[in-house]
Amino acid sequence: MxxxxxxxxxxxxxxxxxxxxxxxxxxxxxxxxxxxxxxxxxxxxxxxxxxxxxxxxxxxxxxxxxxxxxxxxxxxxxxxxxxxxxxxxxxxxxxxxxxxxxxxxxxxxxxxxxxxxxxxxxxxxxxxxxxxxxxxxxxxxxxxxxxFGVAHKKIDTIGFVTHYKQQDKIALHKTLDLAKIIHAKVKCLYVKTTTSEVDIEIIKEWEQTFKEQPVEYFMFQSDEIKQVTLDFIAKEKIDVLSMLTYKSGFFEGMFVANYAKKTTEDIKIPILVMHA
The missing domain is CATH 3.40.50.620 (HUPs)
Structure with a gap:
């Protein structure tokens, strides 16, 4: 149990x-x-x-x-x-x-x-x-x-934030394990910025590894990571967002207030913090 x-x-x-x-x-x-x-x-x-x-x-x-x-x-x-x-x-x-x-x-x-x-x-x-x-x-x-203030609702879709690193793959396995138990699907988000680059072959290898799993892949090019994530959550109807802690800078940027950009909303769904 x-x-x-x-x-x-x-x-x-x-x-x-x-x-x-x-x-x-x-x-x-x-x-x-x-x-x-x-x-x-x-x-x-x-x-x-x-x-x-x-x-x-x-x-x-x-x-x-x-x-x-x-x-x-x-x-x-x-x-x-x-x-x-x-x-x-x-x-x-x-x-x-x-x-x-x-x-x-x-x-x-x-x-x-x-x-x-x-x-x-x-x-x-x-x-x-x-x-x-x-x-x-x-x-x-x-x-x-x-x-606080986020009411519970049925988890149909889990979003997973990735940079296509090896640690991410381990965390995705854990996320998929939970998704199977609760009968949810997983949507994998990669935000390509001006300082990040992932070889297309790595992405293809991921897709091959998880081809039998209930997971979809989404890639967007932007330096506005938080806003892209918010749009992704809304459009793809994400109920829970899963991510790793090892990307401390990325994780912090997602939640710590940016007082120079007061128009950016907070993420208002539960966050599943994974540890590789």
């Missing part, structure tokens, strides 16, 4: 992403592991010898109470979607957010990670060393990032 890790702080952003997690769990007949991670406040017991333990116990109890109060709300969402047969387990972990996610991935043999983002501001934070950004760059399981 596939396992989906869902870290949450019980915010609206996280709860919105939980619906996507539930729907994916149902589609792949998977199990949900809900993780709430919290840090204890830094204190030095030599300055607060009398109430040091009491302060820590109070903080721990507050997070336990939050966890206990919020979990029924998540179960209600499952019931509202008539998915009561989905198995859901819970983890409450003290410590560093990223460290706990990595630990849970290893200990629970996680196959997918699903998290919420709050739009352009949060995407920008991903590349400024935030917790979520550290997660993206530090794990080796597919991670579905769900922008």
């Amino acid at each position: 596939k396992r989906i890790l869902f870290p949450t702080d019980f915010s609206e952003v996280a709860t919105n992403a939980f619906v996507h997690a539930v729907e994916l769990a149902k589609k792949i007949q998977g199990e949900l592991i809900v993780l709430h991670s919290y840090d204890l406040p830094p204190m030095d017991d030599q300055f607060f010898p009398e109430n040091f333990t009491e302060v820590y116990e109070t903080v721990e109890l507050a997070h336990f109470d939050l966890f206990k109060d919020e979990l029924p709300k998540l179960r209600k969402i499952i019931e509202e979607h008539n998915f009561e047969d989905i198995k859901m387990t819970h983890r409450l972990m003290e410590g560093n957010f990223v460290t706990n996610i990595k630990k849970a991935i290893e200990e629970d043999a996680i196959d997918y990670l699903i998290m919420g983002t709050s739009g352009a501001t949060d995407w920008e934070a991903l590349f400024g060393g935030s917790n979520s950004g550290s997660v993206i760059l530090g794990i080796d399981v597919p991670m579905l990032c769900v922008p």
